[in-house]
Amino acid sequence: MDKNKSVKVLQGNEACVEGALLAGVRFFAGYPITPASEIAEGMAVRLPKLGGVFMQMEDEIASMAAVIGASIAGSKSMTASSGPGICLKQENIGFAAITEVPCVIVNSQRGGPSTGLPTKPSQGDVMQARWGTHGDHPMIALAPSDVNEVLHITIKAINFSEKYRTPVMLLLDEVISHMREKVNIPTREEIEIIDRKKPTVDKDNFLPFKADEDLVPPMANFGSGYRYHLTGLVHNEKGYPTSNNKEVDQLIRRLTNKVELNKKDIIIEEEYLLDDARVAIVAYGSVARAAERTVKLAREKGIKVGLLKLVTLWPFSDETINRLAGQVDLIIVPELNLGQMAREVQRAAEGKCRVIPYGRVDGELINPVEILSKIEEESK
Amino acid sequence: MNNSITQYFRKEMFPHIWCPGCGIGIILGAILRAIHSLGWEKDDIAMVSGIGCSSRITGYVDFNTMNTTHGRALPFATGIKMANPSLKVITVMGDGDCAAIGGNHFIHSARRNIDITAIIINNMIYGMTGGQYSPLTPTGKFGSTAPYGNIDQTFDLAALAASAGASYVSRSTIFDVNQATRFIKKALLKKGFSVVEIISDCPISFGRINQLRTPVQMLEWIKNITVPKKVWDKLSEEEKEGKFPTGEFLDIDIPEYTERYQETCNRIQ
CATH class of the missing domain: 3.40.50.920 (Rossmann fold)
Incomplete structure (x- = not known):
């Protein structure tokens, strides 16, 4: 047997942690909630050892905000929650969509609406995943069906968020989250890891929201010397607020199209x-x-x-x-x-x-x- | 050396959105003078705001800037600071933004004592949306949603921040801009969660409905309702009614969050 290969019996939530860390996630912010809490607990153990950051925030809204902030400062970032918590995160998910900040949101689905059935599985959030935040926006949502797949699809989720600069929803459910199965943990060399595109132009000519041909703009991390403005307002290529019809139309269509026109890669x-x-x-x-x-x-x-x-x-x-x-x-x-x-x-x-x-x-x-x-x- | 604070502006963003007589520009000037006096590099500063008139500040200054969602400037800033502790992180919030919708984040940022400077522009009203009363609208004053007078008690953000675990807490006004600038500078230098509340005016949304129609009337009113801390401490409860103390309420050195986090990492790695 290849000594580098690691086979473990893991819970779905634990496999999610393994996949995220392999993909390079170094920031996690969350808030306790059933049936997603084991993801936060796993991150709390693992991230500080890797020099990453785990934070338990004061609420779900703050968790989503911190994840976006950390991503802008250069960390691959993730949060995990379930129905009621995902509801609370929606406004900031929209912020990540319009400011094109990579991040992954894990939703371990439980019965709803409201407090619903906290310890039972559901797939009741698939439409919320698509349209939960207001306005036209892109969304990538992935749903693995066994524990081994959770690991690999978590890596895909991180990669898609970096590649397309958009929030990605990873949809688990209570059963996938808590079920234990054999997982083949790949080595770092065996998996593809995608990092966000960095700007190639000099600082004076940098337009933070000017997209390349793939409709995705290169991303400068805060502190990298490319100073710019990020706003949840509709903005032009410079990142400044605009209500100019042409600029508004251009941004909203591009945001949707960068996902829809790259379906072949994403599906x-x-x-x-x-x-x-x-x-x-x-x-x-x-x-x-x-x-x-x-x-x-x-x-x-x-x-x-x-x-x-x-x-x-x-x-x-x-x-x-x-x-x-x-x-x-x-x-x-x-x-x-x-x-x-x-x-x-x-x-x-x-x-x-x-x-x-x-x-x-x-x-x-x-x-x-x-x-x-x-x-x-x-x-x- | 260029001593003009105009070097920090994104001039192509002008004209700004603020009304004539608005105090936000005075406070922005104070913030930039404080930053300039410290000689900080623009690249090293991240400025984060929420939603409202005061939150528009971030669009006009040439730092790493972010205009986020209503009330959430602090958790966004927390993510930035934790991911890159070398950045100097400043949040600019309005009174509604910070004390109402963002109140919980304010408390918990203070509790963590994370190295972020929180500047609160307190014009005692929701200005951008047309003058609805905020948690800092004085009791008895009027707002578009308090047409018969505000019956709510006023939040004391300075006392709240101090009791929640902040390192530095002060309150100033646009009437005493030199003091405000001095306080901001001290807050920026403080390793820990530092809070400067600056009482500002809003002649349009607060002034008109409260018979303080001009900026000058508003400034005089602000001067009259604020009392230096030393004087305040000697006032009777009756004399304190309707007045607000200014000055420095807290200036201590206690363990800071990013440092504590790093210590934990070092211990277990």
């Missing part, structure tokens, strides 16, 4: 036995694991079922869904909410096939047999 998804499928399951997060089992059970019964597992939820994988809708007779979307992503799938399917939501909101996971039953019922 992570897996197809499982879809080639000959007549029925497709579209699933994500912990539900995707049950769905994989459903595919096997269905095929044992002679029903041609396949699975599209979405890891990237936002930007949405319209093209794949549309192609799939042209191939199968039925798409079923099992999820731990009342059809939030199913509506997106319906929209992307453009009526080419039937799309059936299957939602569960009682705090229990969806099991493989009930998805199969739903398929059998709908296929009659």
Whole structure:
């Protein structure tokens, strides 16, 4: 066995910590909340040893603010929370979006609304992840479905935030957060790490919000000698507030487009036995694991079922869904909410096939047999 | 050496948004004179603000600047300071910004005693949104949302900061700008959380509704309602009514947060 390889049995939240540290996160600010607290606890142990910063702030709002401040000063930064805490962070997530400050927000989803079901899993925040802060804004949201994947997708989340200078939401749920599984921890050399682009022009000609061809402006860290102004107001390329229609339009469209036009790079998804499928399951997060089992059970019964597992939820994988809708007779979307992503799938399917939501909101996971039953019922 | 504070301005941002007679410009001048007297490099300064008239200061000065969300200047500044402790971090906040929506952050920044200078421009009103009463609007005064007189008690931010764990706390006014400049300089030099509250005017949003229509009337009023700490201490409770003490309330050296954090790192690494 390769001595450099490390295999551990970890909880999802612990795997998230491992992934974040490997990706270079050196600042974490958070506030205690179930079921995300183990991420903060792990960071509190690990970061000071690495010369990084862990801070437990006075509230969720302050945590989000500190994360953004630290990122501007040059640290890869992250926070973690759950439903009520994510609600409180929304205003500053919008600030990070408009000022284009890289940061990752982990949401270990629990039942909602409000205090809801703190110790039970949910996928009720997928639409909040997309549209939780006000105004048109970009969003990248990733949803791993097992503990090993949590580690690797956390690294992806950090990388995307740095590459596209935008907040990235990592969507776990109570089960993924607390479940323990075998994790192969890669070495630093085995993974790709992306750092924010630095300015190449001299200080006098630096325009802090002038984007390159990829629609992303290079980023100067505070203290690096490039002095500039960051504001949550709509701003021009110099970073100064503007209400000039042309400049406003240019910024808001660019912010959205830098993610939407780079979908090919950002979308992570897996197809499982879809080639000959007549029925497709579209699933994500912990539900995707049950769905994989459903595919096997269905095929044992002679029903041609396949699975599209979405890891990237936002930007949405319209093209794949549309192609799939042209191939199968039925798409079923099992999820731990009342059809939030199913509506997106319906929209992307453009009526080419039937799309059936299957939602569960009682705090229990969806099991493989009930998805199969739903398929059998709908296929009659 | 260029002794003019205009070297710190982003002149292309002018004209500024402040109303004629506004005290924010006086305070901005005091801040820049204090910084200039210390000879600090622009590159080494990070200035962070929240939302409101006073928070627009950050747009006009040539430092590493940030105009954040309402009330949150201090936690943003905390992230900057912790990620790069060599930066000199200053926050500029209004009274509503700091004492209402940002009150919790103010308390906890003081409790940590993190090396940030918090300058509070107290014009006793929400100016930008049109004159609603703030936690620092004196009891009995009027605001657009206190049309029958403000019944709230006034927050004493200096006492709050001192009791919460700050290292340096003072209060001055735009009437005594030399004192304000001196206090800001001391605050900037203090290793720890330092607070300077500066009572300012707002002839438009506070003055008009309170029969203090001109900047001069407002300045005279500020002069009349403020009392040096030494005098204040000898006043009876009745005499203190409607008045505010000025001066330095706290100036101590206690362990600072970034240093304590570094000590912890050194101990466990």
